[in-house]
């Protein structure tokens with residue numbers, strides 16, 4: 082049933098000045114390897130204690146329907162001529178496919194600009210009832226895919242500290258039948274079992290890994306989920322899930338990292354590579370799901386709500402980094 086929303090403008094991200102001077106961002110923030118646990122991050126990386134942090138719980142009863150949210154044009158995900166793809170066990174934290182070569186650019190989705198695909202990676206756990214970073218009504222999915230893009234006006238390292246510099250498209254997983262579309266990727270996993278192993282892989286279309294025809298999504302403004310936790314990410318979480326079998330997800334769980342213990346270092350399974358849920362604070366989550374009956378009230382109200390959060394965050398960033 083259609084909601085009777087009248088919002089017709091396009092204020093998906095707040096049009097506010099985000100007073101971050103990228104010159105203020107010291108290089109040490111980009112080069113420190115985060116060895117501390119998430120509870121220690123705010124002391125080491127002040128942005129990690131901000132009010133626009135990710136991941137969050139998507140409380141479906143609090144989502145606002147926004148008819149101005151446009152569909153995405155993800156056609157370029159089907160193109161891989163000229164793309165180069167490298168799969169790696171990044172720092173013993175995640176499995177990541179990094180792109181180089183011909184840029185893959187997405188548009189639409191009411192993003193403020195075109196965005197260039199950088200990489201995609203996964204978050205998983207030790208059991209089927211944990212793994213995703215975001216939760217839906219407090220429930221964790223067994224895995225979550227993050228497809229990371231940067232605003233095309235910047236390069237990827239500049240973009241992470243610019244307002245709306247990054248756009249991450251996320252998909253939850255569910256356990257089910259074997260997904261043949263993952264076979265090509267997973268066949269490389271024995272070559273990245275150990276921390277920092279990397280392998281060049283034969284390019285394939287990213288669209289192959291995603292649910293067909295996914296259009297319904299949730300939208301909010303948040304942060305990187307690892308230090309330095311910059312609050313510069315436009316998050317899009319799709320409603321449709323990717324199906325994968327238990328055997329296939331176990332290939333992720335077999336990847337290892339290196340941990341310190343009293344007797345030195347030892348190799349262990351990565352285990353749980355997801356950050357705890359962060360407070361929503363002043364933010365709202367919006368969706369183009371027409372079955373949601375509560376509408377975004379008005380552009381002005383929504384922008385004011387987000388303005389307070391963004392300005393607070395920007396001031397914190399400037400004060401702590403300059």
Ligand SMILES: [Zn+2]
Pocket residue numbers: 202203204227306
């Ligand atoms: Zn991620």
